[in-house]
Amino acid sequence: DVKVTQSSRYLVKRTGEKVFLECVQDMDHENMFWYRQDPGLGLRLIYFSYDVKMKEKGDIPEGYSVSREKKERFSLILESASTNQTSMYLCASTGVQETQYFGPGTRLLVL
Amino acid sequence: RKEVEQDPGPFNVPEGATVAFNCTYSNSASQSFFWYRQDCRKEPKLLMSVYSSGNEDGRFTAQLNRASQYISLLIRDSKLSDSATYLCAVNRHAGKSTFGDGTTLTVKP
Numbered sequence: 001d002v003k004v005t006q007s008s009r010y011l012v013k014r015t016g017e018k019v020f021l022e023c024v025q026d027m028d029h030e031n032m033f034w035y036r037q038d039p040g041l042g043l044r045l046i047y048f049s050y051d052v053k054m055k056e057k058g059d060i061p062e063g064y065s066v067s068r069e070k071k072e073r074f075s076l077i078l079e080s081a082s083t084n085q086t087s088m089y090l091c092a093s094t095g096v097q098e099t100q101y102f103g104p105g106t107r108l109l110v111l
Numbered sequence: 112r113k114e115v116e117q118d119p120g121p122f123n124v125p126e127g128a129t130v131a132f133n134c135t136y137s138n139s140a141s142q143s144f145f146w147y148r149q150d151c152r153k154e155p156k157l158l159m160s161v162y163s164s165g166n167e168d169g170r171f172t173a174q175l176n177r178a179s180q181y182i183s184l185l186i187r188d189s190k191l192s193d194s195a196t197y198l199c200a201v202n203r204h205a206g207k208s209t210f211g212d213g214t215t216l217t218v219k220p
Contacts, residue, residue, distance in 0.1 A: 031206035031207075040212070042198075042211065042213060043155070043210040045207075045209075050206075090154055097160075099145065099157050100145075100147070100157070100206075102154035102156070105153075105154050
């Protein structure tokens, strides 16, 4: 079974803090993705990566950056958290069959 | 216009009912298609891929209409456990999916 894990299930941060969300997959998948999910707005792609050290912007990259130093790990960074970044963050990976395997999600609250 | 659109529902149906969801997509270059299920406060999980010829998995049937650019999901003999949000997903590039906002289904006794 593919396993995608995320570093935290729940996080509470203050406005202006730097936030790191980590994602690890154990199936040697090439592609990894970060989404945020908000009521009424669905799943929105923030960033994705097709290979180590490669990254591409998704639909809503503003206020975020990413890092992929190892194939199995894809990190999402909020350089200076803001209240409008309060959301559910979901990491996913895909292999050759293109099915998205999601981690359990991180619920981030920015105060 | 959104790239992938779904009727958000909610759909409230009695046990045993048949229910159908549709999802339209705007990009004719889309290559692969999926239905995901998401339970409350959980991550989405693949329900089934959608093939050109249509495919069935037990009570679930998925179909693709490329000419009209929509995919559908039919659930027969609904169970209480089918209550969830169903997301359609469309891929243009390898592995990169665009998701609909989801359709919420509640199956009642």
